[in-house]
Amino acid sequence: MxxxxxxxxxxxxxxxxxxxxxxxxxxxxxxxxxxxxxxxxxxxxxxxxxxxxxxxxxxxxxxxxxxxxxxxxxxEGTALLPDDRRLRAEVLQWMFFEQYSHEPFIAVLRFWHHAGTLAEHGEAEIAAKRAGGEAALGVMERHLRERPYCVGDAYSIADIALYAYTHVAGEGGFDLEAYPAVTTWLARVRSQPGHVPITEPVGGP
Ligand SMILES: N[C@@H](CCC(=O)N[C@@H](CS)C(=O)NCC(=O)O)C(=O)O
CATH class of the missing domain: 3.40.30.10 (Glutaredoxin)
Structure with missing residues (x-):
């Protein structure tokens, strides 16, 4: 297993x-x-x-x-990763975006809140993280205004990659209400079959 x-x-x-x-x-x-x-x-x-x-x-x-x-x-080989060459590259595009332009800001601020270490970081450092996170959410907002999912017209692992830290961005102090297309997309991702919340310890034993 x-x-x-x-x-x-x-x-x-x-x-x-x-x-x-x-x-x-x-x-x-x-x-x-x-x-x-x-x-x-x-x-x-x-x-x-x-x-x-x-x-x-x-x-x-x-x-x-x-x-x-x-x-x-x-x-690989499932409906969550397209076969088409360009669409596969777009999936990678959004996954690299997530790792370079999104996660280092939104996930890190959330982690500092969770771990109780926010006060150990300077105001300028926190402001830079916030600005980076807002920029990433802005990119997503503009992209998702025009389409239902990150890539093509279907749910894919690009959506999962970006959903993971976007849906809990509020825990890092981000206001998702300022991003209505992102909020609508979050609900669309949540409505996918088999969706489980981050708090659910799925998997055995
Ligand atoms: N780029 C990696 C990041 C992994 C990562 O940062 N993991 C954190 C938890 S979210 C971790 O294991 N931290 C423990 C440590 O650094 O000691 C990925 O996408 O998997």
């Missing part, structure tokens, strides 16, 4: 957990307390030298890291 090393509050972990559930793939979820350094032990570093979740252990014992690479692996 597939084994997912995960942390319930993590949007990166949630992407994989949500996709596995929507694809109906059984998996065992192993909760790692990242705040206690459980991903930095020699045993875990032997599995993922980068010391981070999510990490997927395949049935043959290989390990896959990076949420969007794991999604790509799992979605």
């Amino acid at each position: 597939l084994r997912l090393y995960d942390y319930l509050e993590s949007g990166n972990g949630y992407k994989v957990r949500l996709l596995l559930t929507q694809l109906g793939l059984p998996f065992e979820r192993v909760e790692m307390d990242i705040l206690e350094g459980e991903t930095r032990t020699p045993a875990f570093l032997a599995k993922n030298a980068n010391g981070r979740i999510p990490l997927l252990e395949l049935e043959d014992g290989h390990f896959l890291a990076e949420s969007n690479a794991i999604q790509w692996y799992l979605a």
Whole structure:
């Protein structure tokens, strides 16, 4: 059985957990307390030298890291990853956007709130994170005004990648009401078959 090393509050972990559930793939979820350094032990570093979740252990014992690479692996051959060459490149475009222009701002501010470490960061640093997050939400707002999903006219792993931290952006202090097309898209993603909330520890044992 597939084994997912995960942390319930993590949007990166949630992407994989949500996709596995929507694809109906059984998996065992192993909760790692990242705040206690459980991903930095020699045993875990032997599995993922980068010391981070999510990490997927395949049935043959290989390990896959990076949420969007794991999604790509799992979605291959399913309706959640298009066959068309240009659309596949657009899926990658939005997944790279998520990792470079979205997650480092929106997810990081949310993490500072959750971990109670916001006060350790300077005003300028927090303002820069907020500006980066607002810019990313603005890009999404303009894109989603014109179309129902991130890529083409169908739900894909690009939507899962961006949904993961966008839907909880409010926990980092972002006001999603200022982004009506994003808000409508969030509801559309939530209405997909097999959708589970980030707070639900799906997966066995
Ligand atoms: N780019 C990676 C980011 C993974 C990541 O930042 N994981 C965090 C949780 S969201 C983590 O494991 N942090 C623990 C640590 O750095 O020790 C991905 O998309 O999977």
